[in-house]
Structures are given as C-alpha cells and as structure tokens.
Amino acid sequence: MPISLEDLAARVTALEDVNAIRQLKARYLRACDLKLIDELRDTFLPQGIRLDYQNFPIFTDRDAFIEIFEKMAMAGGVYDIHHATNADIDLVGHDEARARWSLNFRTIILATRSVTRLAVEYQDVYRKQDGRWWIAESVSRITSILTEEIGEDGTPRYLAWGDAPAAQ
Numbered sequence: 001m002p003i004s005l006e007d008l009a010a011r012v013t014a015l016e017d018v019n020a021i022r023q024l025k026a027r028y029l030r031a032c033d034l035k036l037i038d039e040l041r042d043t044f045l046p047q048g049i050r051l052d053y054q055n056f057p058i059f060t061d062r063d064a065f066i067e068i069f070e071k072m073a074m075a076g077g078v079y080d081i082h083h084a085t086n087a088d089i090d091l092v093g094h095d096e097a098r099a100r101w102s103l104n105f106r107t108i109i110l111a112t113r114s115v116t117r118l119a120v121e122y123q124d125v126y127r128k129q130d131g132r133w134w135i136a137e138s139v140s141r142i143t144s145i146l147t148e149e150i151g152e153d154g155t156p157r158y159l160a161w162g163d164a165p166a167a168q
Contacts, residue, residue: 020133029082045134052139077110095128116147
C-alpha cells in the first residue's frame with residue numbers, strides 16, 4: 001500500500017525532531033566541556049526545569065544550576081569531557097520527547113592531582129516550545145566511578161566504585 005503524503009510528512013517531522021534532540025544534547029555536553037555558560041543556559045527550558053543529578057541538589061531553575069556549574073567547573077584547573085552514547089529517543093507527542101543516554105565522563109582536577117572517570121545513565125524529558133526543543137528534565141545516575149590520584153612522588157592510587165544500574 002502506498003504511503004500517504006500526510007504519513008510521509010509525519011515521518012520526516014519525527015526524523016527532524018529526533019535529530020534536533022540529538023543536536024541539543026550535543027550542544028549541552030559541548031557547552032559543559034568548553035565552559036560556555038550562555039550556550040549551556042540556552043539548552044534548558046527557560047521556565048520549569050527539573051535537574052536531578054546524583055550528588056547534587058535538585059534544580060528547578062536553570063540559573064541556579066548555572067551558578068553551581070560556574071563555581072565548580074570554572075574554578076580553574078578543571079578539565080571535563082562528556083561523551084553521550086546509546087541514545088534511545090521516544091517522541092511521546094508533537095511537543096514532548098523522552099530519552100535515555102549513556103555517558104562516559106572524565107574530569108581532570110589539577111588541584112587534587114586526580115582524574116575521575118564516571119559511567120552515568122541519563123533520563124531526559126524534552127519539550128518543544130517556540131519552534132525548538134529544550135531540555136525540560138534530566139536525571140542522571142552514576143553506575144561506576146574510577147578515580148586515579150597521583151601522589152607528589154608520582155605514585156598513582158586508584159579508587160573504584162560500581163553499582164548495577166537500577167531496573168527501568
């Protein structure tokens with residue numbers, strides 16, 4: 001049976017929406033790594049967000065999150081890299097989507113002479129408003145941590161922690 005123009009248009013729109021969400025998440029991660037504060041702020045819905053990142057307070061205001069981010073990441077001597085993979089994006093309406101991502105995160109902190117690697121699972125909610133997608137909610141949970149501390153004498157010390165991800 002041939003596909004209707006309406007069905008084809010809906011499929012193209014869905015593909016464009018999923019791609020826009022992928023690009024949004026990439027902008028968020030890159031802004032975190034490069035400490036691009038205005039770009040980072042601009043990934044979050046202007047009003048009514050919910051950020052629940054493990055080991056941090058829950059944020060319901062993007063500027064409150066940005067303030068903490070600036071204090072931690074902009075202190076100098078902190079170098080981060082976020083690589084998100086395994087995107088599982090589900091459009092649940094014309095203006096809402098949910099996604100799960102796996103994150104490989106690394107931070108180098110010169111003051112503590114340490115490198116920490118985290119495996120993190122994100123669960124996000126995206127909303128389309130004013131013709132574009134925004135991060136409305138984001139929950140992250142750490143599944144494993146490996147920290148390498150380098151002593152003054154150059155001797156490394158390793159600390160590891162892991163936990164099976166919670167069933168979803």
